[in-house]
Amino acid sequence: MPQYDFRCHSCGGAFSLTFKTYAAYDAADPRCSACGAGAVSRVINRVSIAKDERDYSGMSANEMLSVLEGGDEKQVDAMFRQVGESAPATQPTVIPKQAGKSTSADDS
Numbered sequence: 001m002p003q004y005d006f007r008c009h010s011c012g013g014a015f016s017l018t019f020k021t022y023a024a025y026d027a028a029d030p031r032c033s034a035c036g037a038g039a040v041s042r043v044i045n046r047v048s049i050a051k052d053e054r055d056y057s058g059m060s061a062n063e064m065l066s067v068l069e070g071g072d073e074k075q076v077d078a079m080f081r082q083v084g085e086s087a088p089a090t091q092p093t094v095i096p097k098q099a100g101k102s103t104s105a106d107d108s
């Protein structure tokens with residue numbers, strides 16, 4: 001049985017309703033269990049949200065390339081963030097300009 005979580009726009013209360021079928025949900029007019037207001041919106045549960053966010057950390061190079069070529073800034077940003085967190089060693093190392101300069105003074 002599908003269960004849906006709702007949040008009331010009027011009083012801010014949260015409640016959940018269980019429907020026998022998806023058709024029953026479509027036909028239903030959900031109302032707040034606390035104040036009876038009809039201005040309620042469905043709360044998307046965590047599972048649905050997790051589905052929206054792709055797991056870039058397990059991506060192959062080709063998949064990453066396709067994300068980059070896709071040009072979706074949000075996806076590219078999320079990808080780099082995830083890859084950076086899970087595998088910092090793969091990040092390109094920037095070598096400071098002054099590296100190795102101080103040792104030459106001791107040699108002469």
Ligand SMILES: [Zn+2]
Nearest residue numbers: 008011032035
């Ligand atoms: Zn309410």
